[in-house]
Amino acid sequence: MLEFLTGSGLAAAAGMNAYIPLLAVGLANRFFPDALALPEGWAWLSNWWVLGILAVLLVIEVVADKIPAVDSVNDVIQTIVRPTAGGLAFGSSSTASTVAVTDPAAFFASNQWVPIVVGAVIALTVHAGKTLTRPAANVATAGAAAPLISTIEDVGAIGMSLLAIVAPVLVLLGLLLLGLLGWSIWRTARRRRNADLQPATARHPSD
Numbered sequence: 001m002l003e004f005l006t007g008s009g010l011a012a013a014a015g016m017n018a019y020i021p022l023l024a025v026g027l028a029n030r031f032f033p034d035a036l037a038l039p040e041g042w043a044w045l046s047n048w049w050v051l052g053i054l055a056v057l058l059v060i061e062v063v064a065d066k067i068p069a070v071d072s073v074n075d076v077i078q079t080i081v082r083p084t085a086g087g088l089a090f091g092s093s094s095t096a097s098t099v100a101v102t103d104p105a106a107f108f109a110s111n112q113w114v115p116i117v118v119g120a121v122i123a124l125t126v127h128a129g130k131t132l133t134r135p136a137a138n139v140a141t142a143g144a145a146a147p148l149i150s151t152i153e154d155v156g157a158i159g160m161s162l163l164a165i166v167a168p169v170l171v172l173l174g175l176l177l178l179g180l181l182g183w184s185i186w187r188t189a190r191r192r193r194n195a196d197l198q199p200a201t202a203r204h205p206s207d
Contacts, residue, residue: 007090009164009171011119015126018085024161086123087116
């Protein structure tokens with residue numbers, strides 16, 4: 001059960017930022033193996049080269065996601081990347097053996113693909129919510145909200161990753177708060193956009 005919560009938290013974090021949970025998993029395995037020990041076949045996530053590449057990609061993602069219009073293009077590209085990262089994060093945090101990486105035939109025969117698919121679905125769901133919310137917020141604020149919302153999402157991805165590794169029992173609470181936050185942002189942006197679309201006479205009726 002705890003492994004499922006850990007995987008779910010990491011996958012949800014990947015839906016907001018593909019690289020933060022993978023970095024968290026790799027760094028935790030390298031420096032805090034008691035907190036998260038990766039199965040042998042997933043140990044490559046803690047390789048210094050992999051960590052370095054993830055760090056560079058994270059910097060690019062953080063910058064691109066805070067620029068209006070560019071963030072929407074980035075979300076389209078991330079439609080593939082984030083679910084993939086979610087699947088990797090969920091799969092790596094499970095106790096499945098290394099056959100998932102080294103032997104494709106045995107991988108499918110043993111149902112070890114299930115955690116990866118579950119993680120991809122969770123990440124895709126969170127990503128879809130993010131993708132639907134961001135354009136509305138950009139339109140409602142003329143792009144001014146993009147850096148703030150992106151920063152909140154980055155902090156959320158970091159927090160969710162840490163919860164998933166250190167206190168997985170709190171992941172459900174984190175997911176609930178994440179859903180409420182996304183709904184609140186979408187509702188506020190939609191209300192503001194509708195107000196901006198109203199005719200001036202409707203907003204300021206003459207005496």
